[in-house]
Amino acid sequence: MRELLLVGVGLMGRPYLAAARRLGVRVHVVETAAAAAALPDQPDHTTLTSGDSDEAWAEVAAAAVAARKPDGVVAFTEPQVLAAALVADTLSLPGPSLGAAVLSRNKALQRGRFAAAGIRQPEYLIAADLHAAGQWAAGRFPVVLKSLSSAGSVGVELVADEREWADAVRRRAGEAPLLVERAVEGPEYSWEALVHEGSVWFSSITAKETTGPPYFVETGHRTAAPVDAATAASVDDFGRSVLAALGMGSGIVHLEFRLADAGPTLMEVAVRMPGDYLMDLLGLTYGIDWFEMVVRLAMSMPLPERPPQRVAHAAAHFPLAEPGVIAGIDGLDVVRAHPAVERAGVLARVGDVLAPVVSSQQRRAYVLLSADDPAAIDDGLDLARRRFVIRTRPA
Ligand SMILES: Nc1ncnc2c1ncn2[C@@H]1O[C@H](COP(=O)(O)OP(=O)(O)OP(=O)(O)O)[C@@H](O)[C@H]1O
Numbered sequence: 001m002r003e004l005l006l007v008g009v010g011l012m013g014r015p016y017l018a019a020a021r022r023l024g025v026r027v028h029v030v031e032t033a034a035a036a037a038a039l040p041d042q043p044d045h046t047t048l049t050s051g052d053s054d055e056a057w058a059e060v061a062a063a064a065v066a067a068r069k070p071d072g073v074v075a076f077t078e079p080q081v082l083a084a085a086l087v088a089d090t091l092s093l094p095g096p097s098l099g100a101a102v103l104s105r106n107k108a109l110q111r112g113r114f115a116a117a118g119i120r121q122p123e124y125l126i127a128a129d130l131h132a133a134g135q136w137a138a139g140r141f142p143v144v145l146k147s148l149s150s151a152g153s154v155g156v157e158l159v160a161d162e163r164e165w166a167d168a169v170r171r172r173a174g175e176a177p178l179l180v181e182r183a184v185e186g187p188e189y190s191w192e193a194l195v196h197e198g199s200v201w202f203s204s205i206t207a208k209e210t211t212g213p214p215y216f217v218e219t220g221h222r223t224a225a226p227v228d229a230a231t232a233a234s235v236d237d238f239g240r241s242v243l244a245a246l247g248m249g250s251g252i253v254h255l256e257f258r259l260a261d262a263g264p265t266l267m268e269v270a271v272r273m274p275g276d277y278l279m280d281l282l283g284l285t286y287g288i289d290w291f292e293m294v295v296r297l298a299m300s301m302p303l304p305e306r307p308p309q310r311v312a313h314a315a316a317h318f319p320l321a322e323p324g325v326i327a328g329i330d331g332l333d334v335v336r337a338h339p340a341v342e343r344a345g346v347l348a349r350v351g352d353v354l355a356p357v358v359s360s361q362q363r364r365a366y367v368l369l370s371a372d373d374p375a376a377i378d379d380g381l382d383l384a385r386r387r388f389v390i391r392t393r394p395a
Pocket residue numbers: 107122144146150151152153154156181182183184185188210215216218256267268360
């Protein structure tokens with residue numbers, strides 16, 4: 001029996017395990033003790049790690065393959081991307097490529113590579129010292145300040161003018177290097193692609209909503225986004241040029257962009273599954289299990305003969321709450337009863353204290369919707385926005 005090495009599973013990566021089982025593939029999981037113990041379906045082999053750094057995952061993944069040689073490897077999310085790519089490179093297994101993984105992990109490395117490749121992206125500066133970057137920023141406000149290797153909008157902020165810049169320099173002085181970028185205007189989207197040896201097998205465009213400036217926390221997604229055919233074609237071209245510049249091999253790609261007047265403009269790209277239940281939404285939209293497709297790519301197993309067609313529309317919505325103590329959670333049952341709502345939930349309790357939301361990790365509620373008719377999704381979203389509310393009082 002062939003074996004898949006799954007570097008990280010977490011909560012959202014569990015369908016990888018189920019997909020491998022369905023395909024008759026043994027699974028060796030690298031995880032922390034707590035996450036491994038919580039898996040409802042125990043893998044065939046488990047190697048435990050105690051750290052959560054890229055280096056800790058890489059160390060344990062290397063030890064895992066020294067003990068048992070896998071036939072394929074998949075990274076769950078950001079901190080596991082390098083570990084899986086190192087394994088794939090060492091054992092000559094399919095994967096995004098070591099180069100693509102390294103670029104995926106660092107926004108400044110991406111900017112440098114994509115500037116050379118002529119990919120449309122914001123004007124940027126890699127600032128070793130925020131003081132010295134003041135002159136560059138001065139002619140370009142508003143600018144966006146970001147850490148090189150975070151996710152979930154942690155450390156991303158819009159700086160509107162000189163006064164805010166001075167404040168950011170004070171707050172973030174010790175945090176070098178940082179990326180400073182010109183703020184790009186235009187609606188936000190992502191492009192998810194299943195890629196076989198550098199060629200796109202299937203791709204899809206997702207519309208994104210965020211809280212906007214200054215922290216841009218994601219509040220909603222809509223798969224099979226309603227864009228016209230010319231825009232869709234320009235996005236596909238753009239995505240392909242990014243893959244070429246990455247040196248992408250095989251796997252899944254999650255690319256984020258803004259649709260500016262000049263055309264699609266890159267925010268960032270990652271060679272792992274997207275978060276925010278997007279894999280579930282994509283599954284509902286196209287009637288295929290995207291986790292299984294990723295396992296097939298990793299294991300050199302054939303993909304379906306024909307790429308899928310859209311069979312439904314889908315969306316996710318993340319209601320946010322005002323900071324304070326949770327006084328009540330309203331409307332969950334009402335929302336769950338809506339015909340377009342697939343799943344909805346709350347990861348908080350009355351009495352919990354909520355801080356102001358500056359990153360995705362602080363979101364506490366979700367609603368997933370799907371329907372044949374986009375109007376039914378709009379209706380469900382409207383209901384969720386009005387009725388599904390986490391009420392807080394000042395702490
Ligand atoms: N140059 C820019 N111009 C305009 N908006 C930007 C720019 N850079 C980042 N943003 C906004 O900030 C958000 C988060 O930035 P980015 O994707 O680089 O960080 P992240 O921490 O990886 O976020 P996530 O994990 O949520 O995707 C973007 O989705 C976008 O809304």
